[in-house]
Amino acid sequence: MLQNTVKAQETATVFDQALADSLGADAYGMRNYYLVMLRTGPAVIEDKSIRDSLFRGHMNNISQLAESGQLVVAGPLAANSLQYRGLFIFKCSSEEEVRALLQADPTIEAKLFDADIIRWYGSAALPCYLPYHRKIEKTRH
Numbered sequence: 666m667l668q669n670t671v672k673a674q675e676t677a678t679v680f681d682q683a684l685a686d687s688l689g690a691d692a693y694g695m696r697n698y699y700l701v702m703l704r705t706g707p708a709v710i711e712d713k714s715i716r717d718s719l720f721r722g723h724m725n726n727i728s729q730l731a732e733s734g735q736l737v738v739a740g741p742l743a744a745n746s747l748q749y750r751g752l753f754i755f756k757c758s759s760e761e762e763v764r765a766l767l768q769a770d771p772t773i774e775a776k777l778f779d780a781d782i783i784r785w786y787g788s789a790a791l792p793c794y795l796p797y798h799r800k801i802e803k804t805r806h
Contacts, residue, residue: 688792699782703753706772708776723771726769727753736756
């Protein structure tokens, strides 16, 4: 006779309240983030030195936001028909806070990128990967 082994809700066996609290986790180990999809903006800047300077500022801004803990994930996307160029995941309390942080990015300010902002519910442990990433990257931007 088969027994039903699936339970609707089960208490975790290795729960760490202090860690959950430090990460802002709810009872499911989750929290709200803001997903930002960067897409090609309306500006076209032909001058390579200006474009290079804007993208250097973009990378510096990403580093500063990651160091501050506000930016949890960032990365470019492969070419696609939607003209999405990259993504950010922010650990912020509001969309307004995300918009203010995005205005400090020179590529967004110059309209090379536009940003779509969507609230996203994901694992509160997501920021924990960053210390490991720093240990495996040979070169920093």
